[in-house]
Amino acid sequence: MTPAPRAVLLDLGNVLVFHDNSLLFRRLGAQAGLSPAEAERRLSGTGWTAANRGLLGAEGIRRDVCGALGVDLPAEEFNALWSSHFTVHEAVLPRVEGLVGRVKLALLSNTNVLHAAFLRPRLPVLGRFDHLLLSCEVGLVKPEPAFYQEAVRRLGCAPEEIAFFDDLPEFVQAANALGLRGHVFTTAEAFDAQLKALGL
Numbered sequence: 544m545t546p547a548p549r550a551v552l553l554d555l556g557n558v559l560v561f562h563d564n565s566l567l568f569r570r571l572g573a574q575a576g577l578s579p580a581e582a583e584r585r586l587s588g589t590g591w592t593a594a595n596r597g598l599l600g601a602e603g604i605r606r607d608v609c610g611a612l613g614v615d616l617p618a619e620e621f622n623a624l625w626s627s628h629f630t631v632h633e634a635v636l637p638r639v640e641g642l643v644g645r646v647k648l649a650l651l652s653n654t655n656v657l658h659a660a661f662l663r664p665r666l667p668v669l670g671r672f673d674h675l676l677l678s679c680e681v682g683l684v685k686p687e688p689a690f691y692q693e694a695v696r697r698l699g700c701a702p703e704e705i706a707f708f709d710d711l712p713e714f715v716q717a718a719n720a721l722g723l724r725g726h727v728f729t730t731a732e733a734f735d736a737q738l739k740a741l742g743l
Contacts, residue, residue: 551642648672676694
């Protein structure tokens with residue numbers, strides 16, 4: 544029988560929080576007098592990856608997004624709008640809380656400085672994680688192997704001792720290729736069943 548994992552590595556978006564990108568494009572478009580589809584099209588070429596790698600700070604993100612949309616929103620208004628599409632996934636939090644102290648816990652997320660600043664105070668459980676690996680702070684993004692390898696290094700476990708949960712199958716496949724025990728996250732109930740199957 545395979546022993547239970549010593550560590551659990553979690554994604555942020557659509558795991559601990561939901562993000563409704565269509566709502567974000569609708570709200571940004573409304574500010575610029577554009578359709579949601581046009582707002583999405585204009586933003587598809589902007590520096591998402593640069594922001595996620597930490598190459599753009601808060602002001603750089605505001606300038607890039609506003610420039611692409613042809614509007615100029617003050618920082619306070621922009622920052623609120625930019626993170627207005629998140630809701631905390633309340634159903635999963637008790638299950639995550641239940642892992643504290645039983646395994647090493649870490650977060651592995653592609654995110655930018657504004658979203659990280661918005662979400663940290665809304666997820667107090669993150670303060671009980673052993674490690675938070677945010678792409679904008681580490682300078683790496685999933686599915687780059689080096690990002691997963693940095694998580695393995697910080698957790699101090701062998702890859703096969705780490706269970707990884709992400710909503711995107713390609714990110715799970717990248718983890719599996721490095722020897723982690725990757726699982727596609729779908730619902731809080733399925734997560735519960737996956738943890739039980741792992742002996743957690």
